[in-house]
Amino acid sequence: xxxxxxxxxxxxxxxxxxxxxxxxxxxxxxxxxxxxxxxxxxxxxxxxxxxxxxxxxxxxxxxxxxxxxxxxxxxxxxxxxxxxxxxxxxxxxxxxxxxxxxxxxxxxxxxxxxxxxxxxxxxxxxxxxxxxxxxxxxxxxxxxxx
Amino acid sequence: xxxxxxxxxxxxxxxxxxxxxxxxxxxxxxxxxxxxxxxxxxxxxxxxxxxxxxxxxxxxxxxxxxxxxxxxxxxxxxxxxxxxxxxxxxxxxxxxxxxxxxxxxxxxxxxxxxxxxxxxxxxxxxxxxxxxxxxxxxxxxxxxxx
DNA sequence: GTGCTTGCAAACAGTTTGCAGATAG
DNA sequence: CTATCTGCAAACTGTTTGCAAGCAC
Numbered sequence: 175x176x177x178x179x180x181x182x183x184x185x186x187x188x189x190x191x192x193x194x195x196x197x198x199x200x201x202x203x204x205x206x207x208x209x210x211x212x213x214x215x216x217x218x219x220x221x222x223x224x225x226x227x228x229x230x231x232x233x234x235x236x237x238x239x240x241x242x243x244x245x246x247x248x249x250x251x252x253x254x255x256x257x258x259x260x261x262x263x264x265x266x267x268x269x270x271x272x273x274x275x276x277x278x279x280x281x282x283x284x285x286x287x288x289x290x291x292x293x294x295x296x297x298x299x300x301x302x303x304x305x306x307x308x309x310x311x312x313x314x315x316x317x318x319x320x
Numbered sequence: 321x322x323x324x325x326x327x328x329x330x331x332x333x334x335x336x337x338x339x340x341x342x343x344x345x346x347x348x349x350x351x352x353x354x355x356x357x358x359x360x361x362x363x364x365x366x367x368x369x370x371x372x373x374x375x376x377x378x379x380x381x382x383x384x385x386x387x388x389x390x391x392x393x394x395x396x397x398x399x400x401x402x403x404x405x406x407x408x409x410x411x412x413x414x415x416x417x418x419x420x421x422x423x424x425x426x427x428x429x430x431x432x433x434x435x436x437x438x439x440x441x442x443x444x445x446x447x448x449x450x451x452x453x454x455x456x457x458x459x460x461x462x463x464x465x466x
Numbered sequence: 467g468t469g470c471t472t473g474c475a476a477a478c479a480g481t482t483t484g485c486a487g488a489t490a491g
Numbered sequence: 492c493t494a495t496c497t498g499c500a501a502a503c504t505g506t507t508t509g510c511a512a513g514c515a516c
Contacts, residue, residue, distance in 0.1 A: 195470060195515050216505080231473040236506065238471095252400045257505055271444055282440065291455070294428065298417055300457035307453045309437070311446035341490050341495060362480080377498045382481065384496095403480060 175211070175263055182208035185262070188247055199223065199230050203238050207248060207262025213270075213279040215257045251279070253308075269307040275316035282309070321357070321409060328354035331408070334393060345369065345376050349384050353394060353408025359416075359425040361403045397425070399454075415453040421462035428455070 176184075185204040189196060202223045206214070214222075220235045239260060242248040249261040251270065259279060269282035295302045322330075331350040335342060348369045352360070360368075366381045385406060388394040395407040397416065405425060415428035441448045 197471065197515070229473070234472055250400070252398070254396070254398045271440065271446055273446070274449060294417065294455050295457070297430065299460040300417055300419070300455070301463055302455050302457040303420060304456040305454060308451060309440050309446070309448050310450040311441070311448040314445040317447055343490070343496065375498070380497055
């Protein structure tokens, strides 16, 4: 994983390059995205920003996330019956592993799916643009507790 | 794919077995699920049922879908920024291919992901329960039109 | 100073729920 | 006959939008 500080500065630079304004709220969000290694949801991000900026609003979080999504700098993960989660480290599609018990979401480092994309494209005639691969299971910690 | 009529009767039997009541609205929904080979959304199903039962409601569609989900007889597919779609043919997880242009959803017959599940389970220590694999792309029809 | 951004509140969409009346078994 | 199911309407959840005031540049 990229160093959080480096990633944070990268995000700041990208916003500046495109002449987006660097408000304190945005800085706080960028820092959170760069440092939190889980995959926080919008409201989790909001809760943490609120500690520093008590008047901040969820709408602002969403608006900034929209900007970042549009720049392909965060990956939005929508889950069944859950709110969306955001990955600001690696904005490109990659497999995730979700614990159905504690809801922890981890990245799968292995990029097993790259071969699949080629195969599927070839077999179906589709021009494959992207994919989404999630595994649902019980993580080692939660297996013990049962 | 299983013959729609056979699948329809199968669904009817499963409901009867568990002593759910076979109302005309439910019969209509089961028939739709068994025959429609796209992956209809709740409101698409509702629209079609409404032709036969003008007083039917979306809530009833959802309630019956809930029953079927609970029996593992339909697979609910939630998509980003879209409403849920339902697969009543093959209720077990399998890969899908979604055209980002015409929104068509097709099943991938290949079950490439079975090996992956094993690999991931072994590498991560997770007890894998299920997975979700969607490819996003442009289908052959939509490629021509561009 | 200009106009992008914030933050509130209200709107929105899909889904779920409560309940009185209808109906399958 | 009775418990389940229907269908309406209202509630709910996460997300989006409109707009006046605020602030980055």
